[in-house]
Amino acid sequence: MPDAAMPDAAMIDWAMLDVAVLLSIGRHPVSGRARRAATDAQALEMALALRPRRLTAIHAGPVADGEALRAYLGMGLERLTLLVLPEGGDPVEPLVAHLRRLAPSLILTGRQAEDGEGSGMLPYLIARGLDAAVVPDVVRIGPADAPDTKPGSANLVQALPRGQRRALIVTGPFVATIHPSAPPARPSAFGPARRGVIEPVAAQAAADLFLSDCEHRPWRPKPKLMRVKRGGSALDRLKAATESKSGKGQLLVNPTAEAGALAIYDSLVEQGILP
Template sequence: MLKVAVLLSIGRHPASGRPRRAPLDARALELALRLPGAEIHAVHAGDPAEPVLRDYLGMGLDRLTVLEIPAGSDPVPALVAHLKALSPDLILAGRCAEGGEDSGMLPYLVAQGLGAALLPDVADLSAGEGTATLTQALPRGRRRQAEARFPLVVSVHPAAPEPRQSAFARARRGLVEAVAASAPQDGFIGECEIRPWRPRPKRLRLAAGGSALERLKAATETKSGQGQVLVRPTADEAARAIYEYLVEQRVIGTS
């Protein structure tokens, strides 16, 4: 039977700042719940009394293991030790947490600790015998398929399927199982100076060189095209011109 571990974290609502179900981790859990016949182990490292954890239980989990570590400590050693004992085939996690350092390093550190392969930005997956077939989401809406052997760590992209709603009764019924774990204090964040984010002014792409008048024009005028204008061509001429331009600009493939 396919053994899947899902790493869950607590999110932070962007407007209110309240704790919430982390959207990417919820997508990871959704992908795990869609795998037929998978044995799912959900793991969270943090405070077992956090009420938001029940939202994950409400998605269809019976139990959720919480490695009890103090706030501000490094969860990676505790997670690696727990997952070594569990030895799952597949480990799913959102690609970046929200509310902490948000460096997106956790899946990589877990994969490094377990000696597992890692595939980032996964939007869909199916598991076979000893391998998984994964669909990666790339920029500009492109998709790529790849195969990887177990054990495998997968980080989940926002393009993965929407997570299901949390059912209140299941959330009440589910069991949060606290496990004592040791975690070293994370000194790195203490070294950093932390203050509220202030949006920066957008950087203007100022043209260098040329006369002052040309630079003023470049900075103040909306960009206007420099291309050719065809006035009242026949329909065929127009069609050919458009098509040639698109091919020349590599918008339409020639092969």
């Protein structure tokens, strides 16, 4: 069902590019101090590098930590929209409503917030609300240049695990999350950060009941599952510990549901997660 708010849903007008960037407030992992979130800053960097006709930077959240947003303004943004939510409000609905009014052809954001729920679900929920596609872990975006592609589609490069890259062609407006290996964000400068304007916009938001139910604890690294191979020569063990398994996976193109499920099941058994 085509969305009424996005009339040109089929194509991106590169000459009149309209980009929205969703920016969250990050936390430094050591000091816990509010800062610009790393991948959100990279998303803004990518948006600035595209030189769009219109660039809208949006943050949804309480006013309290708003000064930390100035780090984004320091990258060269003149203004930033702050959707003011009550403490503990869920940002998804107000963001969807705001983006529906803006109708940008491209929405960029980091892959995961550094604070709050940090589930990485927000881009998917936004895309569902806007009826747009999601492309996760993007490292490069540009207009499609191959002659046989539809005008107004985009060439994307997506980061896959173990340093692999995948080229994609995407047609129509979409939400892209930015991978940490995308081009680094430019430094934030004090002068423009001080001069930039944060425009508060009042927004209605339902309370995020899931988050308020959660217990908050300081972050610590997730324990990693290590598969220690025993036996064999020292060389074998070294190889097992250091060799990358890239390119040895199984690629299924349009598998049947049964074939896909079987492959996942086999993989889980192989990793020892299922008996």
